[in-house]
Amino acid sequence: MTWLRNLKERIQLTDENSMQRYVKCHIMLLLGTILLGDKSGASVHWKYLPLLRDFHSISNFSWGSACLAHLYRSLCRASRFDCKEIDGPLTLLLAWFWIRLPYLAPPTREPRSFPLANRWRNWERGDNRYRYLSLAHFRKALDEVQEGKFVWVAYVVWSATVPLISFESIEWHATDRIRRQFGLVQGVPSEETNLGRAHGETLAGPKNLDWATAPSHSCWIMRWTNRYNNILREYLEK
Numbered sequence: 022m023t024w025l026r027n028l029k030e031r032i033q034l035t036d037e038n039s040m041q042r043y044v045k046c047h048i049m050l051l052l053g054t055i056l057l058g059d060k061s062g063a064s065v066h067w068k069y070l071p072l073l074r075d076f077h078s079i080s081n082f083s084w085g086s087a088c089l090a091h092l093y094r095s096l097c098r099a100s101r102f103d104c105k106e107i108d109g110p111l112t113l114l115l116a117w118f119w120i121r122l123p124y125l126a127p128p129t130r131e132p133r134s135f136p137l138a139n140r141w142r143n144w145e146r147g148d149n150r151y152r153y154l155s156l157a158h159f160r161k162a163l164d165e166v167q168e169g170k171f172v173w174v175a176y177v178v179w180s181a182t183v184p185l186i187s188f189e190s191i192e193w194h195a196t197d198r199i200r201r202q203f204g205l206v207q208g209v210p211s212e213e214t215n216l217g218r219a220h221g222e223t224l225a226g227p228k229n230l231d232w233a234t235a236p237s238h239s240c241w242i243m244r245w246t247n248r249y250n251n252i253l254r255e256y257l258e259k
Contacts, residue, residue, distance in 0.1 A: 090185035093192035175204030180253040184241040
C-alpha cells in the first residue's frame with residue numbers, strides 16, 4: 022500500500038485518464054485499509070484489480086454486501102479461542118455497536134455528522150476517561166445489558182435472507198433472526214442455514230477463479246442472484 026500511496030500522490034490530474042487512475046488508487050487503498058483490509062495493514066490483495074478495470078462499472082458492484090461478508094468472516098475467525106487479532110471493516114462494526122449501545126460509546130463530537138462514523142471522529146481529544154476503560158469493564162457491561170438499553174432503530178434496506186459473497190468468503194445474512202431490526206415482528210426463525218464446505222473456503226490455488234462455476238459456490242451465488250425473492254415480508258408464514 023506504500024507503493025499505491027506514492028503512486029497516488031505523484032499522479033497529475035491533467036485529463037480524464039489520470040483522474041480515473043487517481044480514483045482507482047484511492048479505491049484500492051480504501052479496500053486495503055477501511056473496507057476489506059487484512060491483519061498486516063501493509064498490503065491489499067490484487068484480486069480486486071479486475072473489478073476496477075472498467076471505470077464506469079465500479080459502482081455496479083455490491084460493495085456493501087462484500088464488506089459484510091468480510092466482516093462476518095472476520096468475526097467468525099475472531100471467535101476462536103486461539104485467535105488474538107481481528108481484521109475487516111472494523112469501523113463499520115464499531116459504528117454499529119456505538120449506535121445500538123450508545124451507553125457504551127465514547128462521547129460524540131459531531132452528533133449529526135454524516136457519514137455516521139464521523140460522529141466519533143477525534144473523540145479522544147475530548148473526554149479522555151473512555152480510553153482507559155478496561156476490557157473487563159465492557160465484558161461486564163455486555164453481560165448486564167437490558168433490553169431497554171439496546172436501540173432497536175429499524176433498518177429500511179438489506180432485509181434479504183441470502184448468502185453474502187466476496188470472492189472465496191461466503192457468510193449467511195440471517196435477517197430472519199433479527200426481524201425487529203427491520204421493524205417487523207420476530208417469530209421463530211427457520212433452521213440455521215449450513216453453508217457446508219463453502220464456509221471454510223480459502224483463497225488458495227488460482228486467484229482468477231470464476232467462483233460462479235466453483236462447485237462449492239455456484240448454488241450460493243445463484244441464491245444471491247435471486248435475492249429479491251428473499252426479502253423479509255411484513256407477515257409471518259404459519
